Amino acid sequence: MSFSELGICPEILEAIEVLGFETPSLIQEKAIPPALDGSDIVGLSHTGSGKTLAFSIPALECIDPAIRGVQVLCLAPTRELAVQICREVEKLALFLDGISAVPIYGGASFGPQLAALKRGVQFVVGTPGRVIDLMEQGELNTDNISMLILDEADEMLDMGFQEDIDRVVSMLPTERQTLFFSATMSPAIRSLINRLSQDPLEIAIERPVLTVPTCEQSVYEVVFSSRIEVLSRLIEMGRMKRGLVFANTKRVVDDVVDGLLARGYSVDRLHGDMPQTLRERVMDSFRKGNLNVLVATDIAARGLDIDDVDIVVNFELPRDPEDYVHRIGRTARAGRKGKAVTFIGRRDFSLLARIERFIGTRMQREKVMTGEQVTQARKEALVDEILEMAASAHELPEELRDIEMPAEHLMTAMFNLLLARNGGELQDIPEDRPNRHARPQEPGADAPAKDWNTLEDSVTLFMNGGKLLGIKPKDIAGLFYNEGEAPKGSVGDIKIFLKHSLIEVTPEIAPQIVEKLSTCMICGYEVNVREDKGRPEGGAPDRPSFRVRDRRTDSYAGRDKFRDRERGFGSNRYRGERDDFRNRKPFHRRADSPAPRDNKGSDGFYKRFSKSYKGKS
Ligand code: AMP
Numbered sequence: 001m002s003f004s005e006l007g008i009c010p011e012i013l014e015a016i017e018v019l020g021f022e023t024p025s026l027i028q029e030k031a032i033p034p035a036l037d038g039s040d041i042v043g044l045s046h047t048g049s050g051k052t053l054a055f056s057i058p059a060l061e062c063i064d065p066a067i068r069g070v071q072v073l074c075l076a077p078t079r080e081l082a083v084q085i086c087r088e089v090e091k092l093a094l095f096l097d098g099i100s101a102v103p104i105y106g107g108a109s110f111g112p113q114l115a116a117l118k119r120g121v122q123f124v125v126g127t128p129g130r131v132i133d134l135m136e137q138g139e140l141n142t143d144n145i146s147m148l149i150l151d152e153a154d155e156m157l158d159m160g161f162q163e164d165i166d167r168v169v170s171m172l173p174t175e176r177q178t179l180f181f182s183a184t185m186s187p188a189i190r191s192l193i194n195r196l197s198q199d200p201l202e203i204a205i206e207r208p209v210l211t212v213p214t215c216e217q218s219v220y221e222v223v224f225s226s227r228i229e230v231l232s233r234l235i236e237m238g239r240m241k242r243g244l245v246f247a248n249t250k251r252v253v254d255d256v257v258d259g260l261l262a263r264g265y266s267v268d269r270l271h272g273d274m275p276q277t278l279r280e281r282v283m284d285s286f287r288k289g290n291l292n293v294l295v296a297t298d299i300a301a302r303g304l305d306i307d308d309v310d311i312v313v314n315f316e317l318p319r320d321p322e323d324y325v326h327r328i329g330r331t332a333r334a335g336r337k338g339k340a341v342t343f344i345g346r347r348d349f350s351l352l353a354r355i356e357r358f359i360g361t362r363m364q365r366e367k368v369m370t371g372e373q374v375t376q377a378r379k380e381a382l383v384d385e386i387l388e389m390a391a392s393a394h395e396l397p398e399e400l401r402d403i404e405m406p407a408e409h410l411m412t413a414m415f416n417l418l419l420a421r422n423g424g425e426l427q428d429i430p431e432d433r434p435n436r437h438a439r440p441q442e443p444g445a446d447a448p449a450k451d452w453n454t455l456e457d458s459v460t461l462f463m464n465g466g467k468l469l470g471i472k473p474k475d476i477a478g479l480f481y482n483e484g485e486a487p488k489g490s491v492g493d494i495k496i497f498l499k500h501s502l503i504e505v506t507p508e509i510a511p512q513i514v515e516k517l518s519t520c521m522i523c524g525y526e527v528n529v530r531e532d533k534g535r536p537e538g539g540a541p542d543r544p545s546f547r548v549r550d551r552r553t554d555s556y557a558g559r560d561k562f563r564d565r566e567r568g569f570g571s572n573r574y575r576g577e578r579d580d581f582r583n584r585k586p587f588h589r590r591a592d593s594p595a596p597r598d599n600k601g602s603d604g605f606y607k608r609f610s611k612s613y614k615g616k617s
Contacts, residue, residue, distance in 0.1 A: 006032045011095040012057055019091055025050030030203045031179075032057055038177055040200035042193055046183045047152075047358050048322050049205050052088045055149050055179045059123065060089065062147050062177065065098035068120025069141055073172070074149035075128055075165060077156045078350055079105035080319060082125045085151065089123055099123065104140075106130040107526055114139055128156065128164035135171050142172050148196070153182040153189055155354070162192070169196055183357060215332035217340045218364040219352065223482055226368070226429035227315055227343050228259035233369050233426065234313065234341065235265055235292065237377040242286075244309045245295040246327045248316045256295045256315055263425075270296035298323045301330070314342040317351050321358035346483065347521035368431040375426075382418055430482055455492035458504040461513060462532035466497045476501055479527070483520050484513040502532055 003016050003024050024032070027045040035041050035058035045051045059072040076082045082103040089101040102116035104126035113130075117139055124131070124140065134140035148169070150156065156165060178197040182189055193200065222230050234240050247253045250271035260267040268282045268291050286294045294309075298318065312331045318324045324342075332338030342363065344352055356362055369377075403410070465471050473494040480486045480503065492504030505513060513529060520527040 001029055003028075006057075007036050008032065008057055009061055012060060012092055015092050015094040015096075016053075018094060021053075025054075027051050027203065027205045028054045028057075030205075031055070034201050035177075035179060036061060040178045040197040041180065042197075042200045042202045043179070043181045043205070044183070044185055044203065045181065045205040047354070051151070051181050052085055053092070055151070055181060056085070056089045056092050058179070059147050059149060060093055060096060060099060063096075063099050063122045065096070065122070067122065067144055069144040070117070070122060070124050071144050072123045072147045072149065073131070073142075073145050073168075074123070074125040074151060075131065075156065075161075075168065076125060076151045077127065077159050077161065078354075079103070079107065079127055080351065081152060082127055085125045086123075089125070093123075101125060104130050104134065106133075110134075128161045128168055132164055132167055135168065145172050145176060147177045147179065148172060149179045149181070150192075150196075151181050153180060153192065154184045154186065155357070157186075157188050157192065158353075159350075162188070165192065166195070214336065215328055215338045215340055216364070217328065217342070217361065218366045219342045219344055220366055220368050221346070222343045222368055222429075222431060224345060226431055228256060228263075229427050229429045230343065230368055230431070231256070231260065231293075231313060231315070232263055232265070233374045234311070235260075236374050236426070237369060238381045239339070240293055240311050240313075242289070242309045243293045243311045243313060244301070244327075244330050245293060245313045245315050246301070246318065247295060247297060248318065250297055252316060253295050253297055260293060260295075265293060266291050267293040267295060270294055270301065272297060272299045298326065301327070309338070311339045311341060314340070317342060317344055317348045317355070319351070321355045324355045325359060346479070347519065347526075349521060368429070370432060371426045378419060382415065386415070386418075455490075455504055455506055457507055458492050459507050459510045460532040461503045461505055461510060461529050463501045463503060464499075464526075464528040466499045466501050468498055471496060471501060476503055479517065479520060480505070480513060484509075484516045486513060503529075 001024060003013055003021070006024060006029065008016070027043055027049045031041050031043050031051075031054040035055070041055075043051055043054060045054075055074070059074070063071045074082075074085060076085055082105050086101050086103040093099045093101065100116070100119070100121045101123035102113060102121045102125070104113045104124055106127060106129050113134070117124075117134065126134075131140065135142060150165070156162075178200070180193055180197065180200065220230060231240075231245065234243070245256060247256055250273060253269050253271050257267055257269040268285065270279060270282055274282075282291075282294070285291045295315075309331050312328050314324070314327060318327060328338075328340040331340060342352075352363075400410070463476065473496060476494050476496075477491060480491050481488075486505065486509050490506045490509040492506075493502075494504075495502045510531065514531070517527045517529045
């Protein structure tokens with residue numbers, strides 16, 4: 001079947017041709033015609049099945065370009081997915097005049113999103129929390145919405161968005177078409193479908209088997225600045241005789257290669273900017289075994305004949321689950337054993353869950369190997385090598401014949417010499433500390449930790465998340481010291497409440513903590529730290545206040561920044577806090593400060609990460 005047989009308009013067919021898609025995928029073939037006819041659809045299909053096109057095409061076709069207002073609302077669980085969907089919609093709308101789309105998600109400033117809505121954008125792809133905020137503020141007018149799409153509904157329910165979805169739907173016109181996509185079906189999803197739609201057409205697409213069972217997949221939680229060291233330890237332990245390391249950008253590829261070269265390993269790079277001849281040369285070297293490690297981007301590795309490596313390391317988690325499958329498919333070929341190791345940071349948990357859902361396998365969580373473990377593994381490998389060589393080494397070299405010394409002494413000296421010569425130097429990383437987040441025992445109810453630092457002068461910070469998320473004082477301390485780069489002794493009492501936590505820090509360090517943690521995740525949720533002003537009803541305690549230097553605008557921003565982040569929550573677990581916050585007097589941005597820009601995208605994360613990584617390597 002071809003796309004032209006599905007009843008798609010010529011403008012979108014032209015865009016599909018530009019995109020290079022030749023035949024519709026199964027979900028597209030089955031869902032597009034009935035959706036174009038106005039049916040409600042339930043598509044049970046996984047990421048990678050082509051579902052985005054399957055709902056975006058009918059959605060674009062139902063838009064009237066003459067109406068400058070939101071006509072299609074698509075809800076997605078994460079900002080990454082919202083942005084990704086929006087990109088596909090924009091590509092499909094290439095030849096449709098007067099139609100535009102915008103992603104709307106929390107954690108970013110309202111400015112650009114409001115501007116798009118004011119311009120009359122027709123296709124909104126958003127995360128539930130921010131969509132509710134804009135609807136309630138009257139900025140997102142729902143009068144013209146004729147189509148609601150729920151993408152990855154199972155993930156939205158898993159993330160606790162059920163109430164938010166119901167709230168959004170309660171504000172939509174009842175006369176509308178609903179397209180509903182989920183990778184799995186459960187009673188909760190069935191009940192959601194029944195609430196949102198009447199007699200929808202159900203289309204189920206079988207998931208192909210994606211990964212090979214002989215590939216052992218594991219995950220290490222490692223801060224970015226420790227990753228070269230952990231990679232080196234994998235090499236030192238003899239686990240990377242022929243290893244392929246993937247990074248998301250060529251800049252990180254360069255950084256990893258430079259870091260490993262500086263430690264004396266035989267390593268080279270492969271990325272899209274390299275001329276073909278050079279790439280071939282590198283490939284050749286790798287194939288011949290002259291290189292132990294090849295570091296590559298996804299694009300560079302695609303279409304190249306690199307397989308049968310004994311380990312694949314994901315230095316960074318790929319953003320697209322399909323890339324993960326491509327990456328690890330380079331090992332464990334033809335029934336052989338292979339290993340895939342993935343490094344993740346604290347903010348990668350939701351993406352990891354997405355990949356695991358996509359491949360249908362849970363990866364093994366592993367602890368970073370300690371220096372002692374590395375040394376032990378090297379000793380064992382050396383003994384193996386010596387024994388192998390000893391099998392054919394029967395003659396004592398002439399130079400050793402006249403030495404009068406017990407054989408054990410000589411052997412010990414040789415062993416130590418070889419060990420010292422062959423091994424690289426290990427560096428200390430935060431992951432080495434037995435309990436790097438070690439802090440006092442979690443206090444009972446909301447009592448402060450006992451032997452905590454007593455700070456003479458302090459401000460109290462509010463952080464989202466508390467006992468309900470299983471957060472412990474050590475988690476917060478770890479976050480503040482590692483990600484927030486708080487100097488030793490600058491964190492005081494930590495009180496964990498049901499839904500939030502209060503942390504005392506020294507006044508000088510407070511702005512830095514707020515800024516540095518603005519891109520972090522804890523227990524899979526976006527961290528929101530701000531100065532605690534107490535409950536509005538109960539009268540705010542009188543505490544010293546601070547202003548936060550806003551790196552986006554290079555101006556001092558006030559509570560609007562906090563407010564933005566607060567409103568970034570999607571989970572209804574936080575609804576109580578968010579509502580508390582809403583009751584407060586709104587903060588108005590200083591008239592003289594420039595409009596905030598969005599720095600919360602992956603580039604923002606990347607810049608922050610690469611900075612800390614560069615600093616350490
Ligand atoms: P999705 O399931 O929407 O996440 O799509 C997965 C990937 O498949 C995306 O990168 C799309 O660009 C791509 N894709 C979607 N439809 C087709 C098609 N008919 N042929 C080839 N690739 C497609």
